[in-house]
Amino acid sequence: MPAAAAESVSKRFGVTVALDQVSMQVVPGEIHALVGRNGAGKSTLVSLLTGLQAPDAGTVSFDGVPAPPVADRAGWRSRVACVYQKSTVIGELSVAENVFLNRQPRRRGLIGWKAMREQAQELLAAWGVQVEVSQPASALPVEQRQLVEIARALSYGSRFIILDEPTAQLDADAISGLFAKMAALKSQGVTFLFISHHLAEVYQICDTVTVLRDARHVLTAPVSDVSQAQLVAAMTGEATSLLAPPGNRARVERSGVPALKVVELDGLSLEIAAGEIVGLAGSGSSGKMTAAETIVGLRKAASGTVYVGQRKLRPGSVPDALSAGIGFVPQDRHREGLVAGLSVAENATMTVPEKLGRAGFLSAKRRDQLGTEAIEAFDIKASGPEQPVADLSGGNQQKVVMARAMANDPSVLVLLQPTAGVDVRAKETLLAAATQAAARGAGVLIVSDDLDDLRPADRVIVLYKGTIVDEMPRGWHDHTLIAAMEGVTA
Amino acid sequence: MKLARLRDLALIPAIIAIAVVGYLVNPVFLNSENLINVLQQQSEISLLVLAQALVLIAGRMDLSLESTFGLAPGVAAWLVLAPGITHGLGILPPGLAIPVTLAAGVVIGLINGLLIVRFQLNGFIVTLGMLIVLRGLLTGISDGKTFFNLPESMLYLGNAVWIGLPASIWLSLILFTAFIVIAGYTRFGRSLYAIGGNADAARAAGIRTDRVLWTVLILAGLLAALGGLLLTGRLASVAAAQGQGAIFTVFAAAVIGGVSLNGGKGTIFGAFTGILLLYLVQNVLTLGGVPAQWIGALNGAIILIALMLARVTSGRAQE
Numbered sequence: 001m002p003a004a005a006a007e008s009v010s011k012r013f014g015v016t017v018a019l020d021q022v023s024m025q026v027v028p029g030e031i032h033a034l035v036g037r038n039g040a041g042k043s044t045l046v047s048l049l050t051g052l053q054a055p056d057a058g059t060v061s062f063d064g065v066p067a068p069p070v071a072d073r074a075g076w077r078s079r080v081a082c083v084y085q086k087s088t089v090i091g092e093l094s095v096a097e098n099v100f101l102n103r104q105p106r107r108r109g110l111i112g113w114k115a116m117r118e119q120a121q122e123l124l125a126a127w128g129v130q131v132e133v134s135q136p137a138s139a140l141p142v143e144q145r146q147l148v149e150i151a152r153a154l155s156y157g158s159r160f161i162i163l164d165e166p167t168a169q170l171d172a173d174a175i176s177g178l179f180a181k182m183a184a185l186k187s188q189g190v191t192f193l194f195i196s197h198h199l200a201e202v203y204q205i206c207d208t209v210t211v212l213r214d215a216r217h218v219l220t221a222p223v224s225d226v227s228q229a230q231l232v233a234a235m236t237g238e239a240t241s242l243l244a245p246p247g248n249r250a251r252v253e254r255s256g257v258p259a260l261k262v263v264e265l266d267g268l269s270l271e272i273a274a275g276e277i278v279g280l281a282g283s284g285s286s287g288k289m290t291a292a293e294t295i296v297g298l299r300k301a302a303s304g305t306v307y308v309g310q311r312k313l314r315p316g317s318v319p320d321a322l323s324a325g326i327g328f329v330p331q332d333r334h335r336e337g338l339v340a341g342l343s344v345a346e347n348a349t350m351t352v353p354e355k356l357g358r359a360g361f362l363s364a365k366r367r368d369q370l371g372t373e374a375i376e377a378f379d380i381k382a383s384g385p386e387q388p389v390a391d392l393s394g395g396n397q398q399k400v401v402m403a404r405a406m407a408n409d410p411s412v413l414v415l416l417q418p419t420a421g422v423d424v425r426a427k428e429t430l431l432a433a434a435t436q437a438a439a440r441g442a443g444v445l446i447v448s449d450d451l452d453d454l455r456p457a458d459r460v461i462v463l464y465k466g467t468i469v470d471e472m473p474r475g476w477h478d479h480t481l482i483a484a485m486e487g488v489t490a
Numbered sequence: 491m492k493l494a495r496l497r498d499l500a501l502i503p504a505i506i507a508i509a510v511v512g513y514l515v516n517p518v519f520l521n522s523e524n525l526i527n528v529l530q531q532q533s534e535i536s537l538l539v540l541a542q543a544l545v546l547i548a549g550r551m552d553l554s555l556e557s558t559f560g561l562a563p564g565v566a567a568w569l570v571l572a573p574g575i576t577h578g579l580g581i582l583p584p585g586l587a588i589p590v591t592l593a594a595g596v597v598i599g600l601i602n603g604l605l606i607v608r609f610q611l612n613g614f615i616v617t618l619g620m621l622i623v624l625r626g627l628l629t630g631i632s633d634g635k636t637f638f639n640l641p642e643s644m645l646y647l648g649n650a651v652w653i654g655l656p657a658s659i660w661l662s663l664i665l666f667t668a669f670i671v672i673a674g675y676t677r678f679g680r681s682l683y684a685i686g687g688n689a690d691a692a693r694a695a696g697i698r699t700d701r702v703l704w705t706v707l708i709l710a711g712l713l714a715a716l717g718g719l720l721l722t723g724r725l726a727s728v729a730a731a732q733g734q735g736a737i738f739t740v741f742a743a744a745v746i747g748g749v750s751l752n753g754g755k756g757t758i759f760g761a762f763t764g765i766l767l768l769y770l771v772q773n774v775l776t777l778g779g780v781p782a783q784w785i786g787a788l789n790g791a792i793i794l795i796a797l798m799l800a801r802v803t804s805g806r807a808q809e
């Protein structure tokens with residue numbers, strides 16, 4: 001009897017077929033991987049399996065019993081817990097309340113705030129999230145918000161848990177913490193459905209893998225029976241090798257005025273030459289994200305200056321950074337990257353109104369044309385430039401953010417977790433775009449927890465607790481980089 | 491929570507400031523008689539503010555409240571008054587006047603719920619339409635005139651004095667206290683914040699968002715009907731224009747009190763301080779000798795002043 005099963009379910013959104021007669025079964029006690037390219041229909045399947053949406057056709061069942069109607073939220077809640085790809089943290093509410101939303105501890109019918117805070121503090125401490133739980137959740141950085149969601153989902157005591165790209169925003173430590181907890185729960189008989197674009201993770205903890213391609217079910221097999229190449233072939237429908245090795249880029253001349261110069265910015269200094277790609281690595285607590293956000297003006301530095309070419313940036317001003325020629329991909333695409341209700345074209349051209357027409361008037365035609373170009377250049381799966389980004393799959397939204405960052409032909413490109421949630425093939429496209437920008441003379445800074453993102457870099461700067469501890473030219477080995485990130489000096 | 495509590499008290503400095511100014515303008519201001527007077531004047535409309543605050547926190551708006559405020563007691567009067575000097579049908583015994591008033595509020599809430607939650611129509615336009623329709627209904631059944639000669643039961647709550655204070659003040663304070671507790675300490679109350687903050691996330695957390703929205707819209711209609719009943723009792727009549735234009739003051743009070751028009755933010759206590767501040771400012775102006783004819787014209791200005799006062803003393807941006 002499968003813990004959860006979908007029986008030839010279909011789902012369409014307008015003209016888009018998101019799922020086409022997909023059947024899959026999750027065996028009790030296993031960790032079942034669900035993989036596929038961006039827009040393949042994974043998250044749509046999750047929404048059917050958690051009762052957020054009803055299938056157009058087909059049925060969902062748990063332990064052989066048909067699933068409750070969509071309106072019966074409590075019924076679904078008792079069968080399945082989920083970490084959704086799209087954040088379900090409510091920023092206005094406190095961290096503690098987010099953890100215990102709709103199941104706040106009560107005494108004589110009234111919510112016991114103190115007990116709730118204590119329980120939340122305790123629960124989160126087990127995940128290494130040591131924060132004041134009475135502050136609004138919007139104050140937490142992305143990784144911690146993600147951990148709040150994971151901790152919450154795992155604390156429901158469900159026997160079946162779905163994790164939709166839980167690791168996309170986490171650093172290596174948090175990921176191994178998550179895997180340890182999953183293994184522990186698995187040994188207690190808990191079943192998982194796990195979605196990730198990192199195939200290494202699939203091999204690391206999953207027992208079975210199901211591949212979706214273009215809304216269809218392609219294959220389900222024990223992980224040990226499929227090689228990585230076979231998996232990629234199943235996902236893409238073509239037999240090609242994974243990640244081509246970074247091409248031989250010409251050595252960059254580090255002379256003249258640097259594209260980006262950071263001087264004592266809260267204690268950090270670095271220079272990026274025109275045409276150079278620099279990686280910034282470090283563990284979750286290294287402060288690399290904060291540093292990058294300060295450079296682009298999302299945060300205001302207490303001290304120090306940033307120069308783009310000769311120009312000195314106004315601290316804490318994103319508009320000034322943009323007009324100076326910085327293009328950037330923020331870490332949190334939902335909060336800082338996109339306007340969900342607007343179309344792909346509008347989002348992709350948001351930073352370049354001057355390209356759309358004169359004297360403040362915008363040409364919709366020109367905009368949609370640029371949007372179409374972005375869709376092609378970045379391989380965005382959308383029905384057209386007018387589609388609202390809210391309707392895109394998570395990975396495709398990320399590509400729109402990237403397109404936006406590149407739209408103004410930036411002289412400096414700052415990319416934070418640029419490939420979070422994008423599939424193996426799209427990752428190549430995005431990193432190739434960054435490399436091309438460098439070839440055109442831009443200075444590129446890539447800040448990421450994903451080592452693959454750092455491979456194209458000419459050199460990688462390693463940050464540990466806010467200070468630069470190491471710098472490695474291209475060709476580093478994973479283990480030396482990781483050791484440096486952990487603060488272990490060679 | 492501590493932070494939230496501090497934010498709750500944001501208007502207290504403004505209220506103290508107004509009290510000091512009021513005292514300087516005219517020492518009568520701090521007389522208990524005057525203060526009770528202010529509290530009673532605001533008690534009826536404060537129930538509209540309470541209703542609106544609940545709806546706003548859940549991320550919706552209900553413009554029709556001001557018409558419910560007039561129509562609910564109007565319908566009761568129409569059904570119980572014998573035909574004669576005023577438009578009445580006289581088909582129900584006077585004893586049913588209060589139940590009919592409250593039921594009218596519930597029915598209006600149900601219609602709003604049907605259109606907004608069930609049929610998923612735009613809440614702003616739906617309730618704007620309802621505002622006009624309900625007002626038209628009241629004008630229709632009353633022939634544009636005022637209902638008077640009302641039964642004893644309809645007058646009671648607006649006039650009674652309980653332990654030294656008018657009953658309407660008690661009711662307003664009790665209901666606000668009850669909803670402060672409900673909003674802050676019950677799952678239902680917290681689900682309003684969750685829905686207003688992010689409806690998808692609330693659904694994902696297992697909250698029955700539709701049911702909660704139905705409940706809050708019906709509750710709002712009920713509170714508006716009760717508020718209307720209090721005013722009707724105090725004035726011993728239902729004018730065809732009862733409540734007309736009040737929605738502006740209601741929204742202003744909520745926003746001044748820190749409730750966000752975007753949903754998910756604000757407290758019931760804040761909303762109470764909002765309406766209180768508005769009425770105190772108004773009272774000070776009256777005591778200051780501003781001629782009554784000008785009070786009407788100044789009402790908008792009062793709201794803008796209170797809005798600025800709240801912005802300055804609370805130090806937070808209004809949404």
Ligand SMILES: Nc1ncnc2c1ncn2[C@@H]1O[C@H](COP(=O)(O)OP(=O)(O)OP(=O)(O)O)[C@@H](O)[C@H]1O
Nearest residue numbers: 013018038039040041042043044391392393394395
């Ligand atoms: N609400 C919606 N309205 C319209 N189209 C939608 C909606 N939700 C999803 N889609 C479309 O359905 C398809 C499948 O989306 P889904 O989110 O399931 O992909 P996914 O496999 O999770 O991709 P990713 O790896 O990028 O998260 C996409 O083409 C997407 O644009």
Ligand SMILES: [Mg+2]
Nearest residue numbers: 043085393394
């Ligand atoms: Mg997805």
